[in-house]
Amino acid sequence: MERRRAARLKDVAELAGVSHQTVSRVVNRADGIRPETRERVEQAIARLDYHPNPAARNLVRGRSGTLGIITTDTGQFGPASIQRALEMAAREAGYLASSLVLSSVRRVEFDSAVEQLARLAVEGIVVIAVHDDALDVVRSRAGGPPVVLVEGDLSGSRRTVGVDQVAGARAATRHLLDLGHTEIAHVTGPLEWAEAKARRDGWRLELEHAGVTNGEVFAGDWSAASGYRAGRLITVRGRATAVFAANDQMAVGVLQALHQEGVRVPEDVSVVGFDDIPEAAFLIPPLSTVRQDFRAVGQRAIESLTAAIRGGPEPRPRLIDPELVVRASSGPVSRGVRP
Amino acid sequence: MERRRAARLKDVAELAGVSHQTVSRVVNRADGIRPETRERVEQAIARLDYHPNPAARNLVRGRSGTLGIITTDTGQFGPASIQRALEMAAREAGYLASSLVLSSVRRVEFDSAVEQLARLAVEGIVVIAVHDDALDVVRSRAGGPPVVLVEGDLSGSRRTVGVDQVAGARAATRHLLDLGHTEIAHVTGPLEWAEAKARRDGWRLELEHAGVTNGEVFAGDWSAASGYRAGRLITVRGRATAVFAANDQMAVGVLQALHQEGVRVPEDVSVVGFDDIPEAAFLIPPLSTVRQDFRAVGQRAIESLTAAIRGGPEPRPRLIDPELVVRASSGPVSRGVRP
DNA sequence: AGGGCGAATGTTAACGCTCACATAACGGTC
């Protein structure tokens, strides 16, 4: 079968017996078209299987219809999920999203990424900013397309969107306090990450709020291995009756360490994580955790970016509330003695 | 500061004192330009910070410069990794990749995705085809842009690219046979998935090749929970001295079940997974598994697609060899009796 | 009946680039 050229506005116009501009109006849903004419044009469009040429459209409108997403290839659950959510939200907003996955957060690579996006004439950029360094780079960049930061340090003056990490950590800690725990340890993420810092701060704040001051801190790095090490230390020192891990992967490690030492969860020690990874519900025992609505983060970020592109003000509140998910790994503090 | 319009070809031409066509030639690396002229033009480009307008370029060239990626939001490690790899490879090939993440593989949604990509005038589509159903939908589609299938059923006549799942499964099984195991159980993925089927077939083939016929099969669904259930059954029946799980998540479940029952890994039972998820090296014990080179898959898929767009033949072999990664979870069959 | 007005549609000119072709410049040959 011969491959015909795609139909153009002009072809549709000829078939429908109108001018190309009328067709354009129908395609772009302008009003001031007689229903009868519109009907005729729409039939012609259907018959020719006409699709507007996006390149021509973008050219004449002086825009590219493209957004850039810069993220790092950390393999972490959060950033990857947000990337996905951003891609979906961008498409819903009528933009094409082009994701740039960096293998490091070094300034050079970051700059070249921004350069590459400039070459694509992106109208805006979303940076999934896990690292403080990345923030600095963005801040230092003058001119160019508007930039929205996601999930980094949300306290800055720039446009930023993200889950309220502090609130999530406080909710998790409050949940453990409500169960009667007073010795609540915390396993942190790497503290260069804004999220890790915020979760630690939330935990600390809530403890102070409750008048509890002596929570132990264990330094982790997001990995299950680091959670495992923290878990072993916790069993050795043997004071905490509850552990709040800064992410689910580390909580997995904690669970394994506790299990290995014969410490029962939640009878002897309660564990709460953060993220609600897909496996969380299938762990032994199912993990209590804090769920983040990445979909909402993606949508708001794109909203904020499109607003910036149009030169408008910040649209909706930029902090999104996380949700505590209680499962079997957290329970009332036991009266018995820890083994 | 006033925001100037972006520089055009004409602006550069005027500044360099040449025609716009000469500038175009310099930009597009055409030869037949005097070095001196080229130098002058390049300086002008740098001074004006000129970037070609991709919309105008695509319009006149009659192409969109865009590829579509269709994937499903399964949250599985493999598909997500491949999506990333595809995005990177597409960009390296000079294309903009637009990813469509489907929440189901139902025909309707799939069709609307293809429709949406047609609207973007994508030049080609990569489908990360996990489900047999998805394959059918693609096969039924006539006309439109070329399509490359990734990681589905690789035996079809269409352009397909992927890791040789059968070879990977055979390597894993061979590894266990080499360690002296003869009772090797297999935990499958959901058998609607082409990968799950291929891994089971590879396991079976290698057993037959070695003259071992009595491997037990346990049906799983990729989740850690299903692996856990299989692990419990294995300890109850108590025959297998080795388990090959069709993915790492299920292997995690197996490990937990064995551990819980006091079965030592690898002393009593060896475990091998598939995927090499980031946690694999941090599990207890570190998990032997099969690593897939997703980067290579992405690159070959894009190569194949660009070849198809140009109407050329299939470029490189489309099957990629996986790599066995031996860690502590697999060891020689023990002479002692299982507890 | 003529003027004016609004609704519906048509006409023309960009948008920034590449392609195909036209021209200029230059050196060698007879």
Add this chain to the structure above:
DNA sequence: GACCGTTATGTGAGCGTTAACATTCGCCCT
């Protein structure tokens, strides 16, 4: 010095669309 071929550069058209303005038509009002 007229002719040719080669190399380097310039010119004009057109890609498919939208924006701005122009036109046509029918209708109501005085």
